[in-house]
Amino acid sequence: MSVPAIRVSGVVKHFGAVCALDGVDLEIGGGEFFGLLGPNGAGKTTLISALAGLVRPDRGTLAVMGHDVQSDYRQSRRLLGVVPQELVFDPFFSVRETLEIQAGYFGIGRCRQRDDWIDEILDNLDLTTKAHANMRTLSGGMKRRVLVAQALVHKPPVIVLDEPTAGVDVELRQGLWRFIRRLNEDGHTIVLTTHYLEEAESECGRIAMMKAGRLVALDTTANLLQRFVGESLNLEEVFVRVMNA
Amino acid sequence: MTAPHLRSSLPATGGAAADMIGFWTLFYKEVLRFWKVGFQTVAAPVLTAMLYLLIFSHVLEAHVRVHDVPYTAFLVPGLVMMSILQNAFANSSSSLIQSKVTGSIVFVLLPPLSYRAFGAAYVLAAVVRGLVVGLGVLAVTGWFADVRFAAPLWILLFALLGGGLLGTLGVVAGIWADKFDQLAAFQNFLIMPLTFLSGVFYSIHSLPVFWQQVSRFNPVFYLIDGFRYGFYGVSDVSPWTSLAVGVCCFCAVAALTLAMLKRGYKLRM
Ligand SMILES: Nc1ncnc2c1ncn2[C@@H]1O[C@H](COP(=O)(O)OP(=O)(O)OP(=O)(O)O)[C@@H](O)[C@H]1O
Ligand SMILES: [Mg+2]
Numbered sequence: 260m261s262v263p264a265i266r267v268s269g270v271v272k273h274f275g276a277v278c279a280l281d282g283v284d285l286e287i288g289g290g291e292f293f294g295l296l297g298p299n300g301a302g303k304t305t306l307i308s309a310l311a312g313l314v315r316p317d318r319g320t321l322a323v324m325g326h327d328v329q330s331d332y333r334q335s336r337r338l339l340g341v342v343p344q345e346l347v348f349d350p351f352f353s354v355r356e357t358l359e360i361q362a363g364y365f366g367i368g369r370c371r372q373r374d375d376w377i378d379e380i381l382d383n384l385d386l387t388t389k390a391h392a393n394m395r396t397l398s399g400g401m402k403r404r405v406l407v408a409q410a411l412v413h414k415p416p417v418i419v420l421d422e423p424t425a426g427v428d429v430e431l432r433q434g435l436w437r438f439i440r441r442l443n444e445d446g447h448t449i450v451l452t453t454h455y456l457e458e459a460e461s462e463c464g465r466i467a468m469m470k471a472g473r474l475v476a477l478d479t480t481a482n483l484l485q486r487f488v489g490e491s492l493n494l495e496e497v498f499v500r501v502m503n504a
Numbered sequence: 505m506t507a508p509h510l511r512s513s514l515p516a517t518g519g520a521a522a523d524m525i526g527f528w529t530l531f532y533k534e535v536l537r538f539w540k541v542g543f544q545t546v547a548a549p550v551l552t553a554m555l556y557l558l559i560f561s562h563v564l565e566a567h568v569r570v571h572d573v574p575y576t577a578f579l580v581p582g583l584v585m586m587s588i589l590q591n592a593f594a595n596s597s598s599s600l601i602q603s604k605v606t607g608s609i610v611f612v613l614l615p616p617l618s619y620r621a622f623g624a625a626y627v628l629a630a631v632v633r634g635l636v637v638g639l640g641v642l643a644v645t646g647w648f649a650d651v652r653f654a655a656p657l658w659i660l661l662f663a664l665l666g667g668g669l670l671g672t673l674g675v676v677a678g679i680w681a682d683k684f685d686q687l688a689a690f691q692n693f694l695i696m697p698l699t700f701l702s703g704v705f706y707s708i709h710s711l712p713v714f715w716q717q718v719s720r721f722n723p724v725f726y727l728i729d730g731f732r733y734g735f736y737g738v739s740d741v742s743p744w745t746s747l748a749v750g751v752c753c754f755c756a757v758a759a760l761t762l763a764m765l766k767r768g769y770k771l772r773m
Contacts, residue, residue, distance in 0.1 A: 274773070312614075312772060313610065313613055314773045315768065315772055315773065332616065333523075333616040333618065334616070336614060336615060337522075339614075343607075343610050345607050347606060347607035347610060349603070349608045349611065350606075352533075356536075361615075363526060363528070363529025363530075364529055364530065364611070364615035364617060365522070365526065365616065366521070366523065366525045366616070367522075367525070368525045372514050373514060409611065413514070413615075414514050
């Protein structure tokens with residue numbers, strides 16, 4: 260069997276008295292389109308942060324394509340692209356400068372291929388006309404798109420999006436999914452959190468549901484929809500039942 | 505296999521070469537950051553130093569000669585060094601605290617930058633800011649005094665050492681502080697007293713013996729004394745002693761910084 264894109268084993272994380280992750284085990288295969296769902300405070304962002312090395316777990320290990328996020332952090336971070344949930348930006352730079360700088364951090368210097376790829380990202384996220392605008396002058400939805408662009412700038416094989424569509428208008432949302440789907444078809448592994456469950460239902464092949472730091476459901480989307488025999492439920496209805504179980 | 509949907513491919517990266525590019529990018533970003541607001545980060549401190557020179561030299565020029573050097577000429581290197589130190593500290597510390605408070609620090613925490621490259625980039629950018637401001641101060645205040653350059657290599661050496669030491673201390677402060685007022689406290693209760701009580705404005709030989717002894721425990725005194733030696737070839741202590749003290753302090757603070765960065769202290773929860 261090939262190495263999974265993401266492997267999480269026995270991960271526990273406390274913030275003071277709060278138990279954000281309470282023993283999470285999870286494997287996500289290469290090329291999957293995976294949904295990570297759960298109510299506010301379930302631990303989704305903490306899990307993603309642990310994967311990205313922003314949070315150090317109390318116990319357990321995480322790996323990206325077989326590279327441990329602690330001991331082999333250079334390699335695991337190179338393979339991972341994360342769209343953070345918080346809408347953050349560096350107010351000193353234009354959109355294009357932001358992306359060029361981000362590529363540089365990943366060891367990609369100025370070259371034709373880099374510039375072509377940045378053009379392609381800008382085009383797909385409908386940011387071309389904003390390329391030279393200062394980050395401060397962008398609307399919230401535009402800033403969110405730049406966050407997505409920044410996560411893709413080193414073309415990572417594993418892409419994690421923490422609520423990428425929050426505050427984004429309908430048209431861009433559709434454009435964004437088209438782009439992400441294309442990346443997935445090209446072999447990129449996609450992991451997604453969202454509170455719009457119809458998005459998860461239509462995009463994700465497999466879904467995990469978290470509650471209070473634990474996984475409470477993990478299955479293919481099709482199986483989850485069949486979970487309650489004899490009833491035809493949508494994902495949102497299944498989600499509510501799982502959470503209240 | 506489906507046909508490739510995406511046109512562009514990227515060159516392969518990894519290892520030390522990628523880390524080097526990452527380092528230069530972070531350094532470039534940090535320099536660009538202060539340069540884009542150069543009015544506050546360069547012009548303002550040059551003006552401040554100018555005001556010190558006008559006031560102190562006006563009051564003291566007729567009365568004071570130090571080591572046989574006229575007071576205004578004595579003052580210029582002190583002001584230049586003070587500007588280098590304060591601005592190097594301000595650059596790394598304010599950049600770090602700002603990106604921590606706004607959350608944009610994730611952009612440098614997500615990439616595969618080694619902790620050494622991370623620290624070195626912040627320190628080197630701080631040195632550049634210190635040197636740019638220092639040159640500005642020298643260019644402006646130099647008009648008012650007969651400045652000599654007796655040993656230019658010592659000047660350069662102490663400028664780099666001072667910028668490096670305070671830039672590194674700025675990294676420590678920027679990582680340690682959670683809020684702007686904690687950083688301000690660090691600045692007001694540590695950096696300011698150390699620089700003001702270091703012989704910027706006087707030779708420590710003009711102090712009572714007790715305060716002379718106290719000054720000798722202040723590393724900034726050695727930086728300024730050695731720096732001034734480069735201009736006039738006279739100093740309170742041997743420049744070699746000052747160099748040794750400066751290098752030891754730098755190594756100690758750099759070791760602390762690297763240990764903090766390696767552990768991810770306050771940056772990675
Ligand atoms: N830095 C932190 N310090 C203290 N507590 C934290 C920190 N980060 C997260 N927590 C706590 O950990 C728990 C899980 O938070 P997390 O952000 O992972 O949830 P989430 O599933 O992403 O929620 P949401 O859907 O609202 O984004 C929450 O109780 C939260 O308050
Ligand atoms: Mg979250």
